[in-house]
Amino acid sequence: METFPGKVVHAADYRSAEGFKGKSVLVVGGGNSGMEIAYDLAVGGAATSIVIRSELHLVSKEIWNLAMTLYRYLPVWVIDKVVLLMCAAVFGDTARYGLRRPAVGPFTMKATATMYPVVDVGTFAKIRSGEIRVLPAAIKGVRGRDVEFADGQRHAFDAVVFATGYRSTTKHWLKSDDGLIGDDGMAGRSYPDHWKGENGLYCAGMVRRGIYGSYEDAEHIADDISKQLRSSSKPTHNNGSA
Ligand SMILES: NC(=O)C1=CN([C@@H]2O[C@H](COP(=O)(O)OP(=O)(O)OC[C@H]3O[C@@H](n4cnc5c(N)ncnc54)[C@H](OP(=O)(O)O)[C@@H]3O)[C@@H](O)[C@H]2O)C=CC1
Numbered sequence: 001m002e003t004f005p006g007k008v009v010h011a012a013d014y015r016s017a018e019g020f021k022g023k024s025v026l027v028v029g030g031g032n033s034g035m036e037i038a039y040d041l042a043v044g045g046a047a048t049s050i051v052i053r054s055e056l057h058l059v060s061k062e063i064w065n066l067a068m069t070l071y072r073y074l075p076v077w078v079i080d081k082v083v084l085l086m087c088a089a090v091f092g093d094t095a096r097y098g099l100r101r102p103a104v105g106p107f108t109m110k111a112t113a114t115m116y117p118v119v120d121v122g123t124f125a126k127i128r129s130g131e132i133r134v135l136p137a138a139i140k141g142v143r144g145r146d147v148e149f150a151d152g153q154r155h156a157f158d159a160v161v162f163a164t165g166y167r168s169t170t171k172h173w174l175k176s177d178d179g180l181i182g183d184d185g186m187a188g189r190s191y192p193d194h195w196k197g198e199n200g201l202y203c204a205g206m207v208r209r210g211i212y213g214s215y216e217d218a219e220h221i222a223d224d225i226s227k228q229l230r231s232s233s234k235p236t237h238n239n240g241s242a
């Protein structure tokens with residue numbers, strides 16, 4: 001990257017397509033961030049390409065809402081079948097456009113891996129129309145404006161957006177060794193014993209179980225705090241009387 005003369009930003013610092021209009025922009029990473037940023041750039045008038053080096057499950061918000069609802073009633077393998085059927089009806093064969101699906105189903109993937117399906121915000125229509133170009137291979141190297149890919153393609157870019165994901169920084173600032181947070185900065189113990197540490201320390205949303213997982217943690221934590229408040233004979237806080 002030292003030789004690349006253009007603008008380079010991480011998804012965390014991306015705000016809008018302002019300044020990218022008319023530019024040739026490479027988005028690295030086909031997760032939810034990369035797909036949303038690629039869409040935003042294309043709408044904003046950038047000539048947009050996106051690197052998708054791995055398989056992914058593209059779903060729609062509506063299909064995924066249904067999957068989350070069915071979770072209470074049906075086994076995971078049935079949900080996978082329903083979701084994939086609906087995805088085929090909505091998107092057709094995404095592999096034709098460089099978006100290969102994993103062999104493991106989307107709901108199984110969410111339940112067993114740290115990977116999450118990608119919720120389409122309109123990016124796929126722009127990929128299908130050719131407005132957004134998918135580069136389905138890893139980056140081999142960068143020389144000046146030129147980026148070379150593992151499949152032999154080489155293209156010049158004015159800017160690169162790294163939508164390559166995040167790492168937790170919790171370990172850097174949290175002074176605690178009760179095992180609540182593991183070496184990777186996420187929950188150190190596994191579900192469902194992951195949310196309560198010592199000395200009033202809790203963690204919510206750190207066990208990679210999605211939005212509903214965070215919601216479940218928040219309820220447990222609130223219950224636990226409320227239980228402790230009720231069991232202590234002396235109130236531990238001022239009840240608003242003075
Ligand atoms: N609207 C929503 O629901 C949104 C949800 N989110 C969530 O926030 C979290 C973070 O999302 P996000 O920021 O997208 O990060 P993710 O970790 O989900 O995705 C990062 C992507 O970048 C790829 N990548 C990493 N390094 C490279 C590389 N050197 N070359 C090519 N590709 C690379 C990864 O592919 P590989 O697998 O090959 O490493 C992966 O597909 C996720 O849980 C996501 O679902 C984020 C945005 C919006």
Ligand SMILES: O=C(O)C(=O)Cc1c[nH]c2ccccc12
Binds near residue numbers: 213
């Ligand atoms: O908690 C989760 O893991 C979710 O997937 C929450 C959720 C329910 N419906 C959705 C639609 C789009 C993105 C996320 C969700």
